[in-house]
Amino acid sequence: MLLYIHIPFCDSKCSYCAFNSYVDKFHLKKSYMKALEVQLKFELERFNTKKESVESVFIGGGTPSTIPASMYRALFESIKPYLKNDIEITSEANPNSATKEWLDGMFKLGVNRISFGTQSFNKEKLKLLNRSHTPEDAQRAIIEAKEVGFKNISLDLIYATLGDTKKLLEIDLKTAFSLPINHLSAYALIIEEKTPFASKPEMSKESLKLTKWLFKEIESFGFKQYEISNFGLYKSSHNLGYWDYKDYIGLGSGAVGKLDFERFYPDTNLENYILNPLDIRVETLTEQDKITEQLFLGFRSSLGVDINILNKAQSKRADLLINEAKLELRDGRFYNPNFLLADEIVLFMYS
Ligand code: SF4
Numbered sequence: 001m002l003l004y005i006h007i008p009f010c011d012s013k014c015s016y017c018a019f020n021s022y023v024d025k026f027h028l029k030k031s032y033m034k035a036l037e038v039q040l041k042f043e044l045e046r047f048n049t050k051k052e053s054v055e056s057v058f059i060g061g062g063t064p065s066t067i068p069a070s071m072y073r074a075l076f077e078s079i080k081p082y083l084k085n086d087i088e089i090t091s092e093a094n095p096n097s098a099t100k101e102w103l104d105g106m107f108k109l110g111v112n113r114i115s116f117g118t119q120s121f122n123k124e125k126l127k128l129l130n131r132s133h134t135p136e137d138a139q140r141a142i143i144e145a146k147e148v149g150f151k152n153i154s155l156d157l158i159y160a161t162l163g164d165t166k167k168l169l170e171i172d173l174k175t176a177f178s179l180p181i182n183h184l185s186a187y188a189l190i191i192e193e194k195t196p197f198a199s200k201p202e203m204s205k206e207s208l209k210l211t212k213w214l215f216k217e218i219e220s221f222g223f224k225q226y227e228i229s230n231f232g233l234y235k236s237s238h239n240l241g242y243w244d245y246k247d248y249i250g251l252g253s254g255a256v257g258k259l260d261f262e263r264f265y266p267d268t269n270l271e272n273y274i275l276n277p278l279d280i281r282v283e284t285l286t287e288q289d290k291i292t293e294q295l296f297l298g299f300r301s302s303l304g305v306d307i308n309i310l311n312k313a314q315s316k317r318a319d320l321l322i323n324e325a326k327l328e329l330r331d332g333r334f335y336n337p338n339f340l341l342a343d344e345i346v347l348f349m350y351s
Pocket of ligand 1: 009010011012013014017018019021061062063094117
């Protein structure tokens, strides 16, 4: 079982962002952290959580570095007995708010992996995306994370943005790999509804040629691709857990949890969540939902898909794909050698 904690505060709203995050409700931070504890207690019981059973923790958002490290202490104390030994504990952070003091405070609490929302080292591109940090902030924060003692440092880059050129991405990668990182996530810009970019669809400019080039380039630095957007010298165990369809507690306004055939959605309205963190919507999944999700997750990652979850017709289709070298079969699992084809492969399974 995994644990996800959502921090719905951000310094500015990025133009493409559809996550549940607020820039004007910082006065609610304290009461929000208290509400998280109330939900934690409830979820630990609902999930029948045993001591030392949680396999990874991920603090995401929003921007976890908008909350002072000291304000996480009580939550960490409550979580601690349930954590297995030596597990991955990640916090996302934005370069402008991840000060050395914050990084040091989180490290001392037990966080051992930091994932920086860097997106680019190009000033104009950061402005275009309405990010609140500068390229210098990002470099400083990553170097300071290393100085504080973090061994596992990841950064996010965004590509497929209007104005992206090989040259720009090349400089982004060169800068990224000059820093002490051992994991990188590269996300294509997607235009989401109800975001400032929704009225500017031209902001997203994906070119298959550029994407393929980018993936190859990242791998040339020794970072192996283990999911369509993820590359590293190691695989994040929290990421792998999601794709392996493990159960997860989702704490916070905007988080999602999953237990067997149920998904849980705490209230995305911050004030309502604080008033009643246990007002959680439940969605029931069918066996078919589960299989479809497992196909999507497995074909877009190095985990692959268990041969036994396919029905007869799908197995036949998988055989066709093996003949065309679009799938590989090893030890009872199908593997997709080209993650960019993942969606097409799943659609073919249902055609
Ligand atoms: S920092 Fe992240 S969560 Fe916050 S607005 Fe930007 S993309 Fe969204």
